[in-house]
Amino acid sequence: xxxxxxxxxxxxxxxxxxxxxxxEVGLADATVMRIARHAGVSAxxxxxxxxxxxxxxxxxxxxxxxxxxxxxxxxRNALSTTSPRAHLEAIIDGNFDRSQVTGPVAKTWLAxxxxxxHQPQLQRLQNVNDRRLYANLCHQxxxxxxxxxxxxAARALAAMIDGLWLRGALTPEGLDTDxxxxxxxxxxxxxxxxxxxxxxxxxHEPQPES
Amino acid sequence: xxxxxxxxxxxxxxxxxxxxxxxEVGLADATVMRIARHAGVSAxxxxxxxxxxxxxxxxxxxxxxxxxxxxxxxxRNALSTTSPRAHLEAIIDGNFDRSQVTGPVAKTWLAxxxxxxHQPQLQRLQNVNDRRLYANLCHQxxxxxxxxxxxxAARALAAMIDGLWLRGALTPEGLDTDxxxxxxxxxxxxxxxxxxxxxxxxxHEPQPES
DNA sequence: ATTTTTTTATTGAATGTTCAATTAATAAAA
DNA sequence: TTTTATTAATTGAACATTCAATAAAAAAAT
Numbered sequence: 001x002x003x004x005x006x007x008x009x010x011x012x013x014x015x016x017x018x019x020x021x022x023x024e025v026g027l028a029d030a031t032v033m034r035i036a037r038h039a040g041v042s043a044x045x046x047x048x049x050x051x052x053x054x055x056x057x058x059x060x061x062x063x064x065x066x067x068x069x070x071x072x073x074x075x076r077n078a079l080s081t082t083s084p085r086a087h088l089e090a091i092i093d094g095n096f097d098r099s100q101v102t103g104p105v106a107k108t109w110l111a112x113x114x115x116x117x118h119q120p121q122l123q124r125l126q127n128v129n130d131r132r133l134y135a136n137l138c139h140q141x142x143x144x145x146x147x148x149x150x151x152x153a154a155r156a157l158a159a160m161i162d163g164l165w166l167r168g169a170l171t172p173e174g175l176d177t178d179x180x181x182x183x184x185x186x187x188x189x190x191x192x193x194x195x196x197x198x199x200x201x202x203x204h205e206p207q208p209e210s
Numbered sequence: 211x212x213x214x215x216x217x218x219x220x221x222x223x224x225x226x227x228x229x230x231x232x233x234e235v236g237l238a239d240a241t242v243m244r245i246a247r248h249a250g251v252s253a254x255x256x257x258x259x260x261x262x263x264x265x266x267x268x269x270x271x272x273x274x275x276x277x278x279x280x281x282x283x284x285x286r287n288a289l290s291t292t293s294p295r296a297h298l299e300a301i302i303d304g305n306f307d308r309s310q311v312t313g314p315v316a317k318t319w320l321a322x323x324x325x326x327x328h329q330p331q332l333q334r335l336q337n338v339n340d341r342r343l344y345a346n347l348c349h350q351x352x353x354x355x356x357x358x359x360x361x362x363a364a365r366a367l368a369a370m371i372d373g374l375w376l377r378g379a380l381t382p383e384g385l386d387t388d389x390x391x392x393x394x395x396x397x398x399x400x401x402x403x404x405x406x407x408x409x410x411x412x413x414h415e416p417q418p419e420s
Numbered sequence: 421a422t423t424t425t426t427t428t429a430t431t432g433a434a435t436g437t438t439c440a441a442t443t444a445a446t447a448a449a450a
Numbered sequence: 451t452t453t454t455a456t457t458a459a460t461t462g463a464a465c466a467t468t469c470a471a472t473a474a475a476a477a478a479a480t
Binding site: 025026027028029107110111113114115116117118119123126127130152155156158159160161162163164166167169170171172179183186187190191193194 | 235236237238239317320321323324325326327328329333336337340362365366368369370371372373374376377379380381382389393396397400401403404
Binding site: 004044046 | 464465466467468469474475476
């Protein structure tokens with residue numbers, strides 16, 4: 001059976017098998033044997049390609065975060081406008097991208113989320129991702145409102161996205177992607193309208209400084 | 211040492227110790243020995259009072275959900291008005307109640323949240339709680355807007371609350387309670403304003419039936 | 421074009437550890 | 451003295467990891 005150049009194939013297989021196993025029985029019961037069985041290989045191979053279980057877990061989380069980042073980037077790059085609203089909508093849509101929201105990925109994500117509280121390696125990845133979402137949102141809001149307001153808007157929209165996502169992952173029926181996207185977009189509308197209403201009044205409106 | 215009537219004392223001690231252990235090392239490494247050590251007793255006592263580790267875990271989650279429910283109820287009962295807005299604000303405040311947001315409780319909550327995806331017993335508790343928050347919110351919004359709109363408002367506010375809460379639990383600095391409360395309240399304002407704006411226009415406004 | 425050697429991929433069994441649960445013993449209180 | 455509370459030691463199962471063995475493929479030598 002052994003052929004050359006199996007490494008990238010096996011790595012991919014095992015990462016996918018990890019998500020399947022976590023989706024099936026949860027992180028706590030996702031043993032190396034179970035994961036290996038899912039991939040149709042022996043348990044030892046995990047240590048061979050990933051150095052151990054931890055390595056596989058980290059690689060799996062990396063993959064998820066990477067996919068998410070690319071889903072967002074792809075939608076933003078497809079835009080021909082620099083309109084902040086369009087970019088904010090792209091960020092929302094990217095976060096509710098199909099590939100991110102499918103059962104196995106969603107559950108794996110949440111499992112890692114929880115365990116990242118106590119695993120420094122995962123925590124680092126988690127934080128990078130969190131900050132990226134916040135920074136992206138904040139940057140776009142800055143075109144539309146003063147700094148502090150933009151920060152709050154970014155914080156709130158980030159919370160809304162994560163909250164919808166979390167509730168979706170937990171309900172037995174899974175996330176209703178269309179509804180989640182719609183609610184997040186409606187919230188974005190409200191944020192922008194709310195600012196328009198405030199800034200169209202004759203008060204001082206501090207424009208974004210550079 | 212042995213005295214009569216230790217049961218309620220030990221149970222409380224052990225539940226608290228469970229949260230402390232989970233806060234310290236995470237659910238995965240919260241072994242019975244570690245928990246027992248936190249409580250200053252031996253590991254065997256856990257099986258004696260809770261029938262086993264699972265029993266202790268369930269009791270701990272029950273306690274957290276109970277405390278949360280009481281925090282909300284207490285604030286709502288303290289109101290002398292039936293104003294939907296006041297009740298919605300009380301629900302928000304209750305969810306960001308001090309006792310819920312302290313490090314150990316928050317982390318334990320999130321840990322259970324994740325593991326409830328695969329543990330039927332915890333999942334049941336989780337769902338009851340989720341539905342209660344949604345139903346409470348929905349019922350209040352129904353006084354102010356038509357059914358479908360009220361449902362969406364409830365879903366969105368619930369997501370916002372959970373999202374703020376989740377992000378707070380994950381950041382190393384912990385949740386900024388005041389800011390979270392403020393953002394959730396501002397969102398509530400937007401939801402209510404947004405409806406006012408829509409219903410003050412000369413369109414048909416379906417009043418709450420019943 | 422064979423044969424030999426080396427490299428790569430993989431397995432299965434063995435190892436040692438960790439854990440929850442059980443049990444027998446102990447000690448205080450009633 | 452009997453019951454209640456608790457512990458320390460033990461058991462057995464589950465687990466990740468390691469390692470020697472094997473088998474295929476590729477490369478080198480004949």
